[in-house]
Amino acid sequence: MHAGKWYSPGVPSSAPAELRPETGVAVELRRIMLAFGAKAVLRDLDLRLEAGRIHALIGPPAVGKSATLKLMAGLLRPDGGEVHVLGQRIDTLAERALGPVRARMGMLFQNNALFDVSVGENVAFPLRRGDASLSEAAIAERVAERLAKVALPGLETRQPRDLSGGQKKRVGLARATVADVALVLYDEPTAGLDPVTSQKIYDLVKGEQRATGGTAVVVSSDVGGVLTIADHVVMLHEGRVVFEGTAHDARASPIPVVHQFVHGTLEGPL
């Protein structure tokens, strides 16, 4: 795979500043129903995520956190309900019509989803997406700047297979944010990482959001870590939202399932 020529169904070169919703609602899910075969995952899920904040989506395993994130990216279609992202309803859009919305968002995948090309080419992918105005020199400069930002300067020519788990996460993070997007979706950004590296990743997520003023949605099973950066916490359980509030509220919540999950106690309904 290379990063030469792109399929670009009318994707704008970069998100116009006036389209970036630093205020208002970045994501809204209405009465979402989602099932995988006979297994219902999300049941009448309602969720509103304000723009310009870091939202943590937490919950026990297999509760539909990653599926919710993929709904926001248009990678999954709900069986019922509406998905509104950056001011546009996307669940009714054809795959090709999702291009302009996706051009305004970035996503870090749980498995990093790095392509079999160099680190530099991986990070450059979103910049080449339908954009004929950026010169190769400008792309290289932006990639170098972004790699330096995630503490991987000069690694452009390395292959992803030669990187450690933490380095791969940072490359994925650099790729997700390189195009100056309005919404960044992080799926388990610290999965499989040690506590120190995890905290570095969280600091990068927070630093990026504070620098751009965009919206970040972080799905994480690492409750202790993600609560240190979240402005808004949402907990899912049995396909629904069982808690919404600040990190402080989450820690102090008397709801048994929230209390048990946030504090990691063995006794409780989970």
Place this chain on the structure above:
Amino acid sequence: MSPGARGLALPAFLGRQALALLTQIGGLALLARDLGRAARPESGGLDRVELLRHLYRMGVRSVPVVAATAAFTGGIMVLQAAPFVEQFGAKDFVGFFATFVTFRELGPLLIGLIFNGRVGANNTAELATMVVTEQVDGLRALAIDPVSYLVLPRVVAMTLTMVALVVLGDAVALLGALGVAHVLLDVTFAQFLDSALSRLESWDLLVGLLKALLFGVGIALASCFYGLRVRGGAPGVGRAVNASVVASAAGIFITDYLSTFLLP
């Protein structure tokens, strides 16, 4: 299980199998439709760099195994026929017989099966791995159409490569046949060539190339289809490769039968 339910078990099984088959045929048809859309210039057209990369990987690197198989096949063909050729004094027919069988049947069929095992299986495994490691979702999240970027160059490369490999394989197989005919039957190059050219028609070569084209398209579509619809992580990749190779092999034989029947 009640007697009534037992009586319905076989029809239910057959119904499920028929539905699964129809689902796969429908999926292949939808993929072909998406390929047609992706090939339009307004959709970005064909990525030439990706095409060249796949032509090298799938074509150039298949040459040794195809050449070796073809050389031995050509030789074995004459080896098997040699006792009868001597018995009936049919040396004048050796060149025609070897060329006719190679062009019309053995060349496309054997090279199709080798191509399916080497390139088709590899292609399915690669695409399936990309799916389970979320790379395909990664492309979609970047507003890049996986059919346009991943599938179209592979289908074009596999089709072109299959035809080119059959041309090469036919030539090598005939060299193998000529070599064995010369050693065992004392047939000269001129005799071999004259026997082939005096009886062979250009249609015989075209039928073989048409078969190669159909096999190439079939293997390419099936290998991409099974790769992209993988489910279930790493074990799913193995199942996808297995399904792709089996379906393509069956498709090769069915297509071969029908094309032989329809193209006299």
